[in-house]
Amino acid sequence: MLVIRENVLVSPFMNILIEEAETFQYLAPNNQWTRNVSEGRTFGATRTAFEIAKHEPIGRFNIVYYIPQTGQFINLDHGRGKGMSNVGT
Secondary structure (H helix, E strand, O other): OEEEEEEEEEEEOEEEEEEEOOOOOEEOOOOOOEOOOOOOEEEEEHHHHHHHHHHHOEEEEEEEEEOOOOOEEEEEEEEEEEOOOOOOO
16 A cells, blocks of 8 residues: 655555665664664665765665565665775775
């Protein structure tokens, strides 16, 4: 079931996560990293997740949409955090 709020499309199953691109770990609510996608911190919008990820001490990151019913991931955006970038990548 989809709900429209203030011109934003929202799904009750929306799981927008920050994924560390090198380790495939997800930012958790306690600001730690987890390999368990169900423990990842979810965001209501890709822009919010992107802005937070840019300030994390990580290198490359992905903003992903996770569909728990099917186990699928959709890569929505990517960028680089404020962490040290790897030489040669």
